[in-house]
Amino acid sequence: MGLVADPHLxxxxxxxxxxxxxxxxxxxxxxxxxxxxxxLLSREVEMRQPLVAGNWKMNGSLASVKKLVEGIKAGLAxxxxxxxxxxxxxxxxxxxxxxxxxxxxxxxxxDVNDRESGAHxxxxxxxxxxxxxxxxxxxGHSERRSIYGESDDFxxxxxxxxxxxxxxxxxxxxxxxxxxxxxxxxxxVGRQLDAVIALEGIGALADxxxxxxxxxxxxxxxxxxxxxxxxxxxxxRGKLAGLDKAVAAKIQILYGGSVKGSNAAELFSMxxxxxxxxxxxxLDANDFLAIGRAGNA
Ligand code: 13P
Numbered sequence: 001m002g003l004v005a006d007p008h009l010x011x012x013x014x015x016x017x018x019x020x021x022x023x024x025x026x027x028x029x030x031x032x033x034x035x036x037x038x039x040l041l042s043r044e045v046e047m048r049q050p051l052v053a054g055n056w057k058m059n060g061s062l063a064s065v066k067k068l069v070e071g072i073k074a075g076l077a078x079x080x081x082x083x084x085x086x087x088x089x090x091x092x093x094x095x096x097x098x099x100x101x102x103x104x105x106x107x108x109x110x111d112v113n114d115r116e117s118g119a120h121x122x123x124x125x126x127x128x129x130x131x132x133x134x135x136x137x138x139x140g141h142s143e144r145r146s147i148y149g150e151s152d153d154f155x156x157x158x159x160x161x162x163x164x165x166x167x168x169x170x171x172x173x174x175x176x177x178x179x180x181x182x183x184x185x186x187x188x189v190g191r192q193l194d195a196v197i198a199l200e201g202i203g204a205l206a207d208x209x210x211x212x213x214x215x216x217x218x219x220x221x222x223x224x225x226x227x228x229x230x231x232x233x234x235x236x237r238g239k240l241a242g243l244d245k246a247v248a249a250k251i252q253i254l255y256g257g258s259v260k261g262s263n264a265a266e267l268f269s270m271x272x273x274x275x276x277x278x279x280x281x282x283l284d285a286n287d288f289l290a291i292g293r294a295g296n297a
Contacts, residue, residue: 050082050268050275050295051209051252053170054282055110055138058089065092069099071285076103082275082295085136086282090124097133108136108170111144114157116165126165137162138277140172140192142215152195159196163204170209170277171196172256173236177216185214186235193239202243210236210253211277217257219279226266226273229255233272261290268294 060068065088072084085106088096097107113123129137139162140155155171162169173192175185189212196204212232217224224232233253241248255267256277267273275295281287 048250048252048274051085051254052079052082052264052275052278052288052292052295053085053087053106053108053136053209053211053254054278054288055087055141055256056089056283057110057143057279059283060089060092062092062095065095066099068283068285069096072105072288073099073103075285075289076105079289079292079296081297082292084288084292087136087138093129093132093134106135107133108138109134109167110138110141112137112139112158112162112167114154114161116161126161126167129162130166135168136170136209137167138170138172138211142172142174142213142218146215152192153199155192156195156199159208160200160204163200163207168207168209170211170254172211172213172277174213174215174218174257180214180216185232189232189236190239193236197243202240202247205240205244205251206247208251210251211256212236212253213256213277219258221258223258223260223263223267224255226270229267230270230272233270237272259291261287261294264291264294 069086072086076084083104083106085108086096086100087108087110090109093107093109100107109124109129111124112126112129113120115123115125116127117125126137139158140150140152144150145155159169159171173189175188179185179188193210212229214224214228214232216222233255236253237248237251240251252274253272254275254277255273256279258280259267259276259278260281264276268275276291278288278291281291
């Protein structure tokens, strides 16, 4: 990434709190200086690009999708640093793909089946998603886990199938309110991660994204405080670092749960928060772009 990475570096220097990847703020400042020497130590300056992904859930129509994507495109130039992605309902993916052609906005799906093809009425295979231009697929969203009873193991199989087809899985993890109150947040999130690591190995997470979404913060207007979110993100990165430091340093860990334009910058300033997975606010182009701009260096 070389000099191109400088804005990210500057941003990371300004982040608060301990960075569990082992890069002290002083070291980052030092690295930003050496990064100004072209061609030198380019590996040293690799940074995590923020990602802001909109999960539209079961919302939209041909007309509203058109308006939303047009609005995002109109303001795209104001988002200078984060990658933006949108995850429409399956049926609108081709429409959105056509509209986003030639832009930097990535496309994702909200879910994926764990099989390649066959007699699975109502399901969508990973290869179908790459076929229509998807880069990402969300797996293990809490609504899949709670409303449709999807287990950690099933989620892990979806994660594996998505990767096999060349998709980048966005693996959602997060605790229920009752689990937080019982003090078992790390146990729950750890168990959800372990299912994927057991099936696919830690190396598989190098080509994936994790989204920490505390269930009590989803669609409730009740956001985790930046410190509450950072604590869990640091736990996740620390857990991964115990298995593979390079994977832990590379993986983007997004926060999801009532993120808005007004709270995104503070959340994204935390050391281990690399962007957001956005529900309600992603249905409004201006709100979504404002969250995207919160990632600007
Ligand atoms: P809200 O942003 O509406 O709380 O939804 C978060 C979410 O579930 C994203 O996947």
